[in-house]
Amino acid sequence: MSDSPAGRLQALFEGHRLTPTQRRIAHCMVRRAADVAFLSSVELAELAGVSQPSVTRFAVALGFDGYPALRRHLREVAPAGEAAGEVGEHNEYQQAVLGEIENLRHLAELLADPAPVERAGRLLAASRPLPVLGLRAASSQARGFAYFAAKVHPDVRLLDEGGSMLADRIDATVRAGATALLCFALPRHPREVVEALEYARGAGLTVVTVAESAFAPVAAHSDLLIPAAVGTGLAFDTACAPMLLGRVLLEAMADELPDAQARLEEFDAKAAARGLFVE
Numbered sequence: 001m002s003d004s005p006a007g008r009l010q011a012l013f014e015g016h017r018l019t020p021t022q023r024r025i026a027h028c029m030v031r032r033a034a035d036v037a038f039l040s041s042v043e044l045a046e047l048a049g050v051s052q053p054s055v056t057r058f059a060v061a062l063g064f065d066g067y068p069a070l071r072r073h074l075r076e077v078a079p080a081g082e083a084a085g086e087v088g089e090h091n092e093y094q095q096a097v098l099g100e101i102e103n104l105r106h107l108a109e110l111l112a113d114p115a116p117v118e119r120a121g122r123l124l125a126a127s128r129p130l131p132v133l134g135l136r137a138a139s140s141q142a143r144g145f146a147y148f149a150a151k152v153h154p155d156v157r158l159l160d161e162g163g164s165m166l167a168d169r170i171d172a173t174v175r176a177g178a179t180a181l182l183c184f185a186l187p188r189h190p191r192e193v194v195e196a197l198e199y200a201r202g203a204g205l206t207v208v209t210v211a212e213s214a215f216a217p218v219a220a221h222s223d224l225l226i227p228a229a230v231g232t233g234l235a236f237d238t239a240c241a242p243m244l245l246g247r248v249l250l251e252a253m254a255d256e257l258p259d260a261q262a263r264l265e266e267f268d269a270k271a272a273a274r275g276l277f278v279e
Helices: 005-011 019-033 041-048 053-063 068-079 091-110 115-126 136-149 166-175 191-202 240-255 262-276
Strands: 130-133 158-159 179-187 206-211 224-229
Touching: 005 019, 005 091, 019 041, 019 053, 019 091, 041 053, 053 068, 091 240, 115 179, 115 206, 115 224, 115 240, 130 136, 130 191, 130 262, 136 158, 136 179, 136 240, 158 166, 166 191, 179 191, 179 240, 191 206, 206 240
Parallel strands: 130 158, 130 179, 179 206, 206 224
Antiparallel strands: none
8 A cells, every 4th residue: 555645544444344334434534535634523424424423433443432533543644734636646446456456465475385275175175075155245255166166076065045954954965975164254244154164063074264364253163264355445345365265275176186187178078069158
């Protein structure tokens, strides 16, 4: 992030789990970065289109005693001499992209030690069937992994719907011989995911989890958790790093499956024969 008022505000918000209303306030502050330190809570609330108490709760969510303490902090890090034209080169959308690039850099640093991913690959490859869990925000991550994994793994079972039958479906995979479960867990974490992981471990499955942090609520119910940060710069989280980590786990799993290449070649041959893809 650039060392501009907008960049410093973005850094202040990073790492905090904000509600949609609080993110709306944060976006407004980034847009008014040059003068936000001199706005009252009422003025900020009017600009953001929220209530004044929402602004107070927002300040508390950031770790301050209230909005006056937040404003004092902003005045310390953004002196009055900074002109509005010095807000920085990047708008809020660019800041979000730059935040994701930083998340990918952190993931690259984490992967300098490949041991956790290699261990995960062995666990996933050995599980027949392989249940892949992801609910709500994480369902797309789970579905994407399951789609590609099915091309090299003989039995992948997607668990992307909650409800009372989720435990039944976990039991079915255990009866069929599953030994591990892969979970994609992204904020905001549904209580049902935490309960499902606790149930899965109780049923004897080894839980491998992709989550935004090693301190995520699912950590206590995971045997192996590999973190990949999500972006929080927009109204809805962005998950480039978790998606890429999912592809890395696919690679590690395929490396452990001796017939993975043969399965891919068989699929390509059948796809060509069916004219499945447009060249």
